[in-house]
Amino acid sequence: MAVDAEAQFxxxxxxxxxxxxxLIERLLKTSSFQVTTVDSGSKALEVLGLRExxxxxxxxxxxxxxxxxxxxxxxxxxxxxxxPSRINRCLEGGAEEFFLKPVQLxxxxxxxxxxxxxxxxDQQLQREENSNTIIISSSGSKRKAMDEEPSPERxxxxxxxxx
Amino acid sequence: MVLHISSxxxxxxxxxxxxFCFHNTYPEMENASGLHRQLASMKKNLFDQGYLDEQxxxxxxxxxxxxxxxxxxVVTLFFRDSSRSMANIDEALQQCPRDFHRLDKFLHxxxxxxxxxxxxxxxNECTRLREFCSEENLDxxxxxxxxxxxxxxxxxxxxxxxxxxxxxxxxxxxxxxSGS
Numbered sequence: 001m002a003v004d005a006e007a008q009f010x011x012x013x014x015x016x017x018x019x020x021x022x023l024i025e026r027l028l029k030t031s032s033f034q035v036t037t038v039d040s041g042s043k044a045l046e047v048l049g050l051r052e053x054x055x056x057x058x059x060x061x062x063x064x065x066x067x068x069x070x071x072x073x074x075x076x077x078x079x080x081x082x083x084p085s086r087i088n089r090c091l092e093g094g095a096e097e098f099f100l101k102p103v104q105l106x107x108x109x110x111x112x113x114x115x116x117x118x119x120x121x122d123q124q125l126q127r128e129e130n131s132n133t134i135i136i137s138s139s140g141s142k143r144k145a146m147d148e149e150p151s152p153e154r155x156x157x158x159x160x161x162x163x
Numbered sequence: 164m165v166l167h168i169s170s171x172x173x174x175x176x177x178x179x180x181x182x183f184c185f186h187n188t189y190p191e192m193e194n195a196s197g198l199h200r201q202l203a204s205m206k207k208n209l210f211d212q213g214y215l216d217e218q219x220x221x222x223x224x225x226x227x228x229x230x231x232x233x234x235x236x237v238v239t240l241f242f243r244d245s246s247r248s249m250a251n252i253d254e255a256l257q258q259c260p261r262d263f264h265r266l267d268k269f270l271h272x273x274x275x276x277x278x279x280x281x282x283x284x285x286x287n288e289c290t291r292l293r294e295f296c297s298e299e300n301l302d303x304x305x306x307x308x309x310x311x312x313x314x315x316x317x318x319x320x321x322x323x324x325x326x327x328x329x330x331x332x333x334x335x336x337x338x339x340x341s342g343s
Contacts, residue, residue, distance in 0.1 A: 019240040019276055026225045026233060080275040102218050102279045105225075 009115050011035045014044045014137035015078075022105060024078075024136065031108035044135060048073070074114040078103055079139045090139060099136070113134070186315075198332045205325050209261065214318050218281030235326050241280045242319055248273040256304060263299050270296060284314045 011033045013024045021037040028035045075149040077090040080101040209215045226233040255266040274289035295303030
């Protein structure tokens, strides 16, 4: 199967459970995504920050501006808890979608539309970096409440930090 | 070797004879089909008795040539994770004064990992245990947790047997299996 390197989507999966990281990684790879897994929100931000310095083919254009790109990466939340109030808080906080665990192969199809949305927005603003990336994160039981934040752009970044 | 086959022989009597000849001529194939049957029956048993649910099928679906030991790897991680959770729960139940909020966090973790591999009985008992926990019913918690521990022990034994058999069946059988 020929894969266009440009079109390959990259998923950053965040989960503190090694077992769940293994599962989500396999689900994603089976669905032809490129995958990076980390065990915490802070590591996720670190990985995204580090990607600025890498000169890998999949990544980053040299003239990019770090802080602006982080805000526009779509975030999907997953949890084993089906609590509507929490789910709504995630969505209001900037998450594109909520997946109930255990995540299924069929759920993987729901990722592409969000990446494509993010991609066209990046292209509009002439930003190439991180344009094929999506974050999927477990909200776990350690989630902190999200602060009120006036700017919708900043909310997404704060959301990532809050995981 | 010469076989005299009398017309009075029934199919069921003939079968072991054929298996014997077959086994001597094609030992790997005979072993594979016998093991395969055993595997299928073990799996059916696990599902019928409610130890596993459809999520386990998802794990098997994710196993292929690029990840040939995926099921075993995930199951191993599950028992490592769940043993740790259960030790934490044990400790939390003995702690004085009891911190039910902290206990619930461990229960959430345990239930989550049970549901990830399709460990249905454990998952369901964890749900009941969490209810007792939210009511701060210590007695209920202790009784329910004992059930969780029993389910865990039984599941571990059954899955170990299943995986051992799966290993024996190996790549030869997987390659020759068609639409089973």
